Amino acid sequence: MNTANQYLKAIYLVQEREEGPASTGAIAEMLDISPASANEMIGKLESNGLCHHEKYKGVDLTEEGILRARNALQNYCIIERFLIEVLAVENFREEATQLEPVIDETVAERLDTIIDRAPQCPDCFDAEADVCALLHRELDAAE
Amino acid sequence: MSLQSPVSSDHQLARLLQIGVVLEEVVEARAAKHAAEAPDIDDEVRAFLLEAAEESGEHRKRLEALVEQLDAETVPFDEVQTLVEQQYEANQDFDGVLYDQLCNEETAYKFYDDLIEAIEESDAQFSIERSHLVSELEAIREEEATGVEEVTKLMEE
Numbered sequence: 691m692n693t694a695n696q697y698l699k700a701i702y703l704v705q706e707r708e709e710g711p712a713s714t715g716a717i718a719e720m721l722d723i724s725p726a727s728a729n730e731m732i733g734k735l736e737s738n739g740l741c742h743h744e745k746y747k748g749v750d751l752t753e754e755g756i757l758r759a760r761n762a763l764q765n766y767c768i769i770e771r772f773l774i775e776v777l778a779v780e781n782f783r784e785e786a787t788q789l790e791p792v793i794d795e796t797v798a799e800r801l802d803t804i805i806d807r808a809p810q811c812p813d814c815f816d817a818e819a820d821v822c823a824l825l826h827r828e829l830d831a832a833e
Numbered sequence: 834m835s836l837q838s839p840v841s842s843d844h845q846l847a848r849l850l851q852i853g854v855v856l857e858e859v860v861e862a863r864a865a866k867h868a869a870e871a872p873d874i875d876d877e878v879r880a881f882l883l884e885a886a887e888e889s890g891e892h893r894k895r896l897e898a899l900v901e902q903l904d905a906e907t908v909p910f911d912e913v914q915t916l917v918e919q920q921y922e923a924n925q926d927f928d929g930v931l932y933d934q935l936c937n938e939e940t941a942y943k944f945y946d947d948l949i950e951a952i953e954e955s956d957a958q959f960s961i962e963r964s965h966l967v968s969e970l971e972a973i974r975e976e977e978a979t980g981v982e983e984v985t986k987l988m989e990e
Contacts, residue, residue, distance in 0.1 A: 772852075776855060776908060776913070776916065777848075777851060777852075777855075777908065779848075785845075785848060788839050788845055789852075790839075791839050791951075792839040792840070792849065792947045792948060793852070793947075794943060794947060796936070796940045797852075797940055797944045797947075799936075800856055800859055800860075800936070800940045801852070801855070801856070801859075803859060803863075803917065803920055803921075804855075804859060804913065804916035804917055804919075804920055805916075806920070
């Protein structure tokens with residue numbers, strides 16, 4: 691199981707939103723955890739060369755961190771789309787987050803063979819809506 | 834977005850088993866399609882693919898029985914078969930077919946391995962007897978491991 695990837699994804703999305711380093715508070719808020727827990731994991735990610743953390747400035751992902759974050763985000767998009775398109779799950783955001791740590795990249799790749807995902811994924815992810823922007827439009831149109 | 838255990842209720846367990854059913858359905862549909870349509874494969878490989886499709890069908894039924902005990906439903910095989918057909922990208926040369934089957938077996942093994950680990954780490958009470966659940970998943974995982982060995986041997990021949 692991999693919660694590190696969930697952290698990397700959250701840092702990446704906060705950095706995209708802020709267009710700069712991500713504050714520990716914003717990361718903790720996105721993951722709905724305490725800042726102390728966030729700090730602990732950020733320390734581990736930093737020692738694995740996945741991010742830099744500067745006090746009062748925030749967290750910056752390294753190149754490798756960005757790569758892993760984007761893969762994690764892509765996996766999340768696959769899980770969300772799979773839940774909607776194949777299993778018709780209404781509460782797909784919450785369930786995708788629960789499933790993330792147990793659906794790894796290889797499994798997501800197989801699920802990807804039966805869904806209809808855009809080639810620009812994960813750049814079309816809308817962090818505020820917590821879903822792919824294209825899918826968000828499809829869902830809005832269907833309502 | 835929040836961090837939670839992936840298997841802390843019957844509902845979450847059922848969802849993961851439903852995903853397992855779909856994975857087996859994808860494997861079954863792809864292996865059967867390759868056995869029926871790939872032009873450049875010999876009888877040994879064709880027989881192996883048919884056997885692999887049959888084995889996935891068996892795994893699917895065992896998972897469906899577990900899902901049923903959790904009072905949930907699974908996606909019918911013909912629906913997944915249609916999705917496989919719609920999104921299928923032809924890659925039917927000998928190596929492509931066997932490589933696809935290797936990915937199928939390795940993916941299924943990894944899925945069951947992660948699922949067993951998540952169940953063992955969870956202290957939730959499920960409607961299914963935990964020891965029966967884990968032993969079923971372990972048995973299926975072992976058959977996937979054998980599948981990986983068999984397809985690797987065929988690729989080396």
